[in-house]
Amino acid sequence: MMRKLLPVLVLSALVPSVAAAADAFPSKPVTIVVSVPAGGTIDAIARMVAKDMGESLGRQFVVENRPGANGNIAADYVRRAPADGYTLLMLASSTLTLGPYVMQNVPFDPVKDFAPVAMTAGLNMVLLANPKVGVTDLKGLVAKMKANPDKLNYSSTGNGSFPHVAGALLNLDTGTHAAHVPYKGLAPSIQDLLAGQVDFTFDSGSAAHVKSGKLNALAVIGPKRSSALPEVPTFRELGLPEMEKVTGWHGVFAPAGTPADVIKRLNAEFNKSLKKPESIEKVQAMGFESVATSPEELGSALRTEYKNFGELIAKTKISID
CATH class of the missing domain: 3.40.190.150 (Bordetella uptake gene, domain 1)
Incomplete structure (x- = not known):
């Protein structure tokens, strides 16, 4: 009888110790x-x-x-x-x-x-354009790219980054082609956008530049509007719901x-x-x-x-x- 009960008693003794260990975390x-x-x-x-x-x-x-x-x-x-x-x-x-x-x-x-x-x-990235491009909404940017094939470009934080994929998907979904300009990180990408060295990019942390008029916000990846820029529509609202996948x-x-x-x-x-x-x-x-x-x-x-x-x-x- 004791031989049969021994494994049960051992298991019963272990269960409280496992629970106690979890309760003690972190030690x-x-x-x-x-x-x-x-x-x-x-x-x-x-x-x-x-x-x-x-x-x-x-x-x-x-x-x-x-x-x-x-x-x-x-x-x-x-x-x-x-x-x-x-x-x-x-x-x-x-x-x-x-x-x-x-x-x-x-x-x-x-x-x-x-x-x-x-x-x-x-992360809820925003499509940002330098004012020198002369557009204030997504429709205007697409029209500009179609009227000037291969003339516009966009920056990213590096090959294979979220902004790179977003720009490539935008090209594909709108039948346009803007050249990709990869940078080593966010800071140089945004700096050259502000300086007008590149035409547009995707970023989530540049609301201050938009509000100061240094950049134009054209669309938000979504699925919801950005809490920092609630006036900017999502790509889904503008007819490009596929862009939501780059989130x-x-x-x-x-x-x-x-x-x-x-x-x-x-x-x-x-x-x-x-x-x-x-x-x-x-x-x-x-x-x-x-x-x-x-x-x-x-x-x-x-x-x-x-x-x-x-x-x-x-x-x-x-x-x-």
Whole structure:
């Protein structure tokens, strides 16, 4: 009888200890690995929530920057970390949903190697034109491009980036052709747009330049209008709903296999920080949409965007040589 009861007794003893371990999380500092250098928007949001979560949970949340290779360095590092919730990854969705299609030798599976934790910001890019182009709406830009084949150009933050794909899809959907001018990052792309060296681009954080009259906002990717520029229509409103596929977000992931209870606790704490009025204000001031999702919703967004970009890359034939 005792031999039969022994496994049951052992299992009964283990169940409370597993639950207690989840309740005790975190019992040591948590590292949030960020895929960009210090000073960027992802980094700023990471430091904002790290401070809030440290105060809420009584443990230190450390932000560690591991930039490079379109976020692949940070992603590969976290993929290899213990699946215990103490090493997290914060990055732009393009690393997981676009990079695998346009970069060679990506060292991870974007769906299988990570456990979704929380979405931290929604990307809603705006089509921006330099006033010298002489257009104030999408209809005017398309007409200008058709009247001047191969004469206009657009900047991006690099080959295979969101703005690159958006510009290529705009060309395809409107039967036009504007030349792509890739830059190494957002700052030089916007600087040359402001200087009139390029004609248009896609960006989410230039509302101040629009309001000052330095740039014209022609359309918003969508699906909703931008909270920073609510007067600017979406592409769907203007008859180009396909443009909505070039969307994105910032999110937090843990290594695959991280316990569900730990993921749930982390999600609740991230969302608590992101729902604070001051946090919403900061995120929107950066040009992003404030969001708070469940791990399941983030996982669904990842899979949908990954599928969409596979179709778009095949359609636009974008690649990085």
